[in-house]
Amino acid sequence: MKSIKLRVWMPEVATESSPKVALASPVEGDSSPPPSVALYTPDRALGTVIEIFDLDDLADETISILNLLVKPVAETATKLTIHTTIELTSSDVLESDYTLNGELQLEYPKLNN
Secondary structure: OOEEEEEEEOHHHOOOOOOEEEEOOOOOOOOOOOOEEEEEOOOOOOOEEEEEEOOHHHHHOOOOOOOEEEEOOOOOOOEEEEEEEEEEOOOOOOOOOEEEEEEEEEEOOOOOO
């Protein structure tokens, strides 16, 4: 695996502001330092981007959980979309490099303050 890229946004308020996003527990490998992580707001796309790269020994391991903390910018926003891109490199199993794309849409009740 080369990298993992997540783009997180809330469709109802996406053009107004991005949600506040944090990676709660960085991914760590068995024998190397943690990978590099970048969080930023893209120029021409909605939301907040989380990129995990320089995976070192994690490139050959299973990453089962990434804990994200997402704080909505509006109480009325009740939908969250996460678009994921995973870059895989060739190996004994894969004959060439692959890019996997997917999207997860979550809905939750309106927040009460």
